[in-house]
Amino acid sequence: MPLDTSTYSLALLRLDGRRWNELRRLHAQISTQAAADGSSYLEMGNTKVLCTVSGPHEGKAGGAGGGPRSTQAKIEVEISFAGFSGVERKKRQAKDKRTSEMSHTLTQSLAALLLTHLYPHSTITIHLSILSQDGSLLAACINAATLALIDAGIPMTDYLCACTTAAPPTSAETEAGGDPLLDLNGQEEQELPFLTVATVGKGHAVSVLIMESRVRMEKVEGMLAVGVEGCKRVREILDKVVKEHGKRFA
Amino acid sequence: MAPPPSLQVNLSPAELSFIRSSLAQTPPIRLDHAKGPKDFRSMRAECDVLPGANGSARIALEDGTEALVGVKAEVEKSQWRPVPGESARLTAAGEVTMLDVDDAADKDENTKGKGQNSWVEISVEVPGFRDDDALPVFLAAMLTETLLASGELKDRLYINNRFHWKLYVDVLLLSPLLSYPLSLLSMTTHLALLTTRLPALKSEKDEDPLFDDDWDASVQLYGKERQQIEKPPVIVLAMAVGSNIIFDPSKEELAVADAVLAVACTTSANSGGRIVSIRTVDPPSHLTPPGVPNAMNSATGGKVPTSSADALTQRELLSNSGVWTPPRGGMKRSLLSGIVKMVVEKGGVAEEVIEALQRVEIG
Numbered sequence: 001m002p003l004d005t006s007t008y009s010l011a012l013l014r015l016d017g018r019r020w021n022e023l024r025r026l027h028a029q030i031s032t033q034a035a036a037d038g039s040s041y042l043e044m045g046n047t048k049v050l051c052t053v054s055g056p057h058e059g060k061a062g063g064a065g066g067g068p069r070s071t072q073a074k075i076e077v078e079i080s081f082a083g084f085s086g087v088e089r090k091k092r093q094a095k096d097k098r099t100s101e102m103s104h105t106l107t108q109s110l111a112a113l114l115l116t117h118l119y120p121h122s123t124i125t126i127h128l129s130i131l132s133q134d135g136s137l138l139a140a141c142i143n144a145a146t147l148a149l150i151d152a153g154i155p156m157t158d159y160l161c162a163c164t165t166a167a168p169p170t171s172a173e174t175e176a177g178g179d180p181l182l183d184l185n186g187q188e189e190q191e192l193p194f195l196t197v198a199t200v201g202k203g204h205a206v207s208v209l210i211m212e213s214r215v216r217m218e219k220v221e222g223m224l225a226v227g228v229e230g231c232k233r234v235r236e237i238l239d240k241v242v243k244e245h246g247k248r249f250a
Numbered sequence: 251m252a253p254p255p256s257l258q259v260n261l262s263p264a265e266l267s268f269i270r271s272s273l274a275q276t277p278p279i280r281l282d283h284a285k286g287p288k289d290f291r292s293m294r295a296e297c298d299v300l301p302g303a304n305g306s307a308r309i310a311l312e313d314g315t316e317a318l319v320g321v322k323a324e325v326e327k328s329q330w331r332p333v334p335g336e337s338a339r340l341t342a343a344g345e346v347t348m349l350d351v352d353d354a355a356d357k358d359e360n361t362k363g364k365g366q367n368s369w370v371e372i373s374v375e376v377p378g379f380r381d382d383d384a385l386p387v388f389l390a391a392m393l394t395e396t397l398l399a400s401g402e403l404k405d406r407l408y409i410n411n412r413f414h415w416k417l418y419v420d421v422l423l424l425s426p427l428l429s430y431p432l433s434l435l436s437m438t439t440h441l442a443l444l445t446t447r448l449p450a451l452k453s454e455k456d457e458d459p460l461f462d463d464d465w466d467a468s469v470q471l472y473g474k475e476r477q478q479i480e481k482p483p484v485i486v487l488a489m490a491v492g493s494n495i496i497f498d499p500s501k502e503e504l505a506v507a508d509a510v511l512a513v514a515c516t517t518s519a520n521s522g523g524r525i526v527s528i529r530t531v532d533p534p535s536h537l538t539p540p541g542v543p544n545a546m547n548s549a550t551g552g553k554v555p556t557s558s559a560d561a562l563t564q565r566e567l568l569s570n571s572g573v574w575t576p577p578r579g580g581m582k583r584s585l586l587s588g589i590v591k592m593v594v595e596k597g598g599v600a601e602e603v604i605e606a607l608q609r610v611e612i613g
Contacts, residue, residue, distance in 0.1 A: 035314025035425040046301055050318075050424060083373060083420035084303040084320030091373075127377060129424060131318065132302045 008169050012178070015187060016045075020179040021226065023163070023233060028143070028241045030151040038152025042144040045185055046134035051144040052127045053152040059123035073119035075110050077103040079128045079141065086133055102138055106145060109208045113200060115155040124154060135186040136164045138196045138210065143234060150242055159238055160207060162198035163230035164189070165223045167215045180223040182230045195220075197227035202235065204228055257430060258534050259505045263541030263574035270506040271572065274492035281502055288592065288599060290498040293437075295610045297445045305446025305471070307610075309438045313500070316424040317434050319442035325409070325459055326369075326416040365404025365414075370397060372419045374435065377426055389432060392529065393421065393439055396483045396514035399526045403482070406471060410456045415448060429501040430531070432512055436485035441607050443482040446471040480518040481604050483526045487512055488589045489533065490581050495589055497599060507533040509581035515593050515600035523600035525590060530580065540565070541574040 008014065018024070024045030033039040038053035056073050079099050083089050106126070114124070126148065128141050139162035146160045166188060168178040184194055193215035198208035206228065215223070261269070272279040278287055292312045300306040303320040310316040374390040375381070397403060397419075407415040419442070421435050447468040449461035462468070472479060489499045489507035499507065510533040514526040544550040546564055555561035565575060593599045 033310070033314060033316055033425055034312075035316070035428055048300070052424070054426075080375065082318075082320060082375075082422055083418060084300065084306070084322045087302065089322040089324060089418045089420075129318075129422065131320075132300050134302075 009178070014181065016185060018183075020168075021182050021229070023183045023230060024185065026143075026234065026237050028147055028238060030147050030241060030245050036148075036152075038148045038150070038154070040144050040147035040151060042140055042147065044136055044140045044143070044183065046132055047136055047140045048130075048132040049137075049140045049144040050129045050131060051141075051148040053124065053145075053148045053154070054127075055124040055152070056119040056122035056154065057125075058121070071117060071120045072111075073114070073116040074123045075107050075114070075116070076123060076125045077106045077110070077128070077145075078125070079103050079106075079130065081130045081133075084132075085130050102141065105138065105208060105210065106141060109142070109160060109198060110145065110149070112207060113156050113158075113160050114149065115157070118155060124149075124152075133186065135184045135189040136196070138208075139163050139183075139198070142198050142208065143238060147238060147241065151245075158201035159235050160198055160200055161231045161234040161238060162196060162208060163227060163234055164194050164196050165227040165230065166192035166194040167219045167223055180219070180226045182226055195223055195227065197224060197231060199228055199231040199235075202232065257427060257501065257504070258537060259502055261502065261505060261538075263539060266506050266535075266538055267541065267572055267574040269502060270491060270574070273496065273503065273506065274494060276494070278491070278494045278496060280496065281500055287494060287496045290603070291500070295438075295441060295607070297441050297610055304448065305442045305444070307438050307441035307445060309434060309441065311429075311434060313428055314425055315428045315431065315434055317431065317438040318422045318424055319435075319438045320420050320422075321442050321446045322418045322420070323407075323415045323446070323448055324418070325413055328412055328414045330412075362405055364408045365401070365406070367398050367404060369404050369407045369414055370394065370417045370419065372397070372421065372439075374421045374423070376423045376431070389435060390421070392432060392485065392512065393419075393436060396436070396485060396526050397439075397443075399483065399514070400480055400516070402480060403471075409451065409459050412456055413459050417446075419443075430487060430499075430504055430510075432531070433485050433487045433498060436483075436514070437603070437607060440482045440484045440604075441610060444470075444472050444607070480516045480524070481608075483514045483516040484600070484603055484607070485512050485514045486593065486599055486603060487531070488593075490585045490589075493585070495585060495592065497592075504533055505535050505538060506577075507535050508577045509533065509579075509585075511581065511586070511589055513589065513593050515604075517601050517604050522596060523594035523598055525594060528590075533577075536576055536578075538574070538576050540576055543568050543571060543573040 027043040028040060030040045032041045033052055036052040036054055040051045042049050059074060079102055083091055126145055128144065142160055142162035149156060164184045166181040166184050168180050169192060181188060193213035195209065195211035197206060199205055200207045293309050295309045297307040299308050300320050304323045305321040306319060308318045372390045372394045374386040376386050379386050407417060409415060419439060421439060423431055447470050450467045450469055451459060452462050453460040472482060486497060487499060487510060488495055488497050489510045491506060491508055510531040512529045512531050515523055516526055517523050545552040546555060548554050555564055
């Protein structure tokens with residue numbers, strides 16, 4: 001672990017100079033593309049995601065299953081990685097397991113968020129292009145999708161905001177553990193166990209919680225608390241973006 | 251190549267006929283009537299948008315089509331190829347080291363002819379299409395072909411006998427397919443290549459390459475200091491309607507084209523505009539449904555032709571009556587030379603487009 005665990009305990013500053021509870025620069029735009037029903041562009045540090053929403057529109061004729069017609073809109077999420085998004089140039093297959101898990105998570109969480117019963121027999125397609133990846137990828141995708149869906153005017157109960165937290169880096173002196181880290185970049189994600197959390201609205205309603213690494217049981221609660229706080233801050237920023245955009249039509 | 255279904259427009263034969271006749275007037279009246287035949291759609295362009303790529307650009311057209319291009323360069327081991335006279339050069343290595351290779355012009359001379367076409371790889375992604383569908387593959391082939399046509403770019407990717415740069419150009423169409431995207435993708439690629447920088451080489455000769463980690467010291471692939479270098483080519487679409495030539499047609503205008511040409515052009519400081527390659531593109535107008543003239547429609551007092559041969563002759567006779575018939579055949583020679591002239595002449599389309607894109611980089 002050559003990275004930050006060694007020096008972090010000295011100044012409590014992370015590699016990019018942030019403190020434990022600071023978000024990276026979060027910049028977002030909505031209505032970036034005239035041709036789509038809804039679109040957004042979101043940057044969390046160096047992670048850049050572009051999202052377009054089309055729909056609700058009539059699904060493909062004779063679609064999946066062909067069973068009784070649904071009473072709810074179907075949500076489809078497509079995620080594509082640009083070849084230049086990572087450090088090394090790599091083509092990622094659409095059938096990649098990690099990609100399909102991400103799109104499944106998005107589909108499930110958005111199905112609970114959107115008022116899909118208002119659009120029976122229709123499909124909402126969300127397309128996410130990942131232009132640059134540097135940690136917190138799923139969180140960026142969730143935030144971008146929320147903004148694009150707002151731009152598309154699809155009714156939803158509240159904002160779905162996400163961020164990541166990592167277990168505090170341990171070293172000999174701070175065996176008791178410091179504070180969990182908020183909003184990880186790519187390097188931190190590689191060396192610390194982390195989780196992605198997304199909440200609906202201002203409260204503590206957790207809608208997505210994903211952790212793929214192993215961490216000690218007693219640390220999870222702290223991580224979750226910091227994550228939920230982070231989500232609140234993300235919500236404020238996204239809310240500002242939406243209101244700023246709305247002012248143009250006032 | 252047949253146009254993909256999403257590029258076909260849902261216009262009736264009467265509407266097609268109307269658009270065609272207004273485009274065939276002198277001067278032509280385009281769908282956007284404020285535009286002349288040589289006017290391009292307005293666009294918003296940005297460059298250097300991605301921190302993780304060597305060069306990148308994004309262009310959004312007024313109709314909502316948007317493209318993003320990222321250029322990434324990686325060092326790759328070259329395959330050893332025996333060259334005639336190689337052994338002689340090795341024995342004279344002592345003399346080779348005496349040569350002064352500091353001068354950029356000399357260096358260009360040294361790398362001449364050493365590049366390979368496989369060092370540039372272009373992939374095109376169009377939403378709703380698979381990677382191996384005809385359209386993305388065709389677009390990628392067109393872009394690669396024009397980029398490699400002059401043979402200068404690949405030589406600049408040469409590092410030494412053992413290593414070379416591999417240039418990956420990833421072209422993403424971010425919006426759904428609204429018009430024929432070739433010229434948009436090509437302009438975005440052009441802009442991305444103009445901003446592409448490669449780290450400066452510190453090692454010498456055939457050592458393992460070592461690069462300067464100062465990004466400010468990096469060299470531009472199409473640098474300003476290399477004025478004599480041709481700019482990366484740009485493909486412009488030109489279509490013919492009657493005796494008129496119209497550049498950068500919209501989707502609806504393409505649906506009535508007699509013929510469509512994709513002209514790849516480039517400019518350099520000393521020689522002005524130059525054509526790199528020309529290809530014809532099969533216009534979607536070939537697949538539009540023909541109108542039924544009154545004389546052939548029994549509902550309007552006409553007579554339905556008895557056989558298909560009869561129908562063909564009748565249509566032939568009515569070809570100038572204004573009833574829509576899909577155009578057939580290619581382009582007249584005079585039109586072809588007209589297009590070439592309009593592209594390469596002083597202050598022509600080539601210079602205009604490339605200068606406009608150049609200004610994006612500065613601004």
